[in-house]
């Protein structure tokens with residue numbers, strides 16, 4: 001159960017950390033599977049959605065291992081999603097991002113899907129799962145607290161007052177109103193900084209990755225009822241939105 005002060009932080013600052021949501025053993029399992037995927041996918045990793053200078057990426061992870069199918073159902077995270085998005089929401093995508101050692105650049109500040117709040121309120125909310133410790137030097141998430149309430153997008157390259165780093169131990173999950181101005185910071189260390197992004201959107205918006213087309217039928221067949229609902233597999237409105245909004249590939253930038 002989210003406490004009222006946690007709800008207030010999410011509402012006012014735009015993010016909330018859940019320390020130790022994953023045990024060290026679970027973190028290791030995710031990292032093992034993720035490194036297998038990077039090895040399997042090689043230079044093409046992430047390219048179904050996007051590649052990024054200074055970072056390794058994997059897209060469409062629900063299709064790439066049972067641990068990813070399960071993680072989208074995490075109750076604490078779903079409760080926080082509902083606090084931001086209301087009761088009608090679905091998974092938008094599940095991606096991995098690993099900031100490369102000494103990558104020489106921060107990821108630009110942005111909001112996810114380029115979305116501003118609309119007449120119905122907030123439409124995008126992400127969760128950043130720390131799979132390595134996030135420190136002040138290794139490319140931790142950076143955010144501008146309260147910026148989700150500005151009604152504006154960050155100006156590319158502009159200096160922004162009030163930015164902070166969100167650090168924490170591996171296993172911490174940060175739920176973030178994705179209208180919040182945020183990005184990865186520069187990694188000054190010799191090690192990768194890995195994270196999983198379990199990203200949700202309001203029911204009336206297209207998914208970033210159209211799960212019904214991208215997730216193989218054998219994976220769809222073994223999902224729980226909640227998993228099917230979160231992927232919007234039986235939601236005709238989502239089919240319509242995704243086909244017109246994201247084109248034949250099923251990926252929307």
Ligand SMILES: O=C(O)CCC(=O)C(=O)O
Nearest residue numbers: 097140141182183184195
């Ligand atoms: O991995 C991070 O710290 C943030 C990444 C992010 O915001 C993104 O890829 O959209």
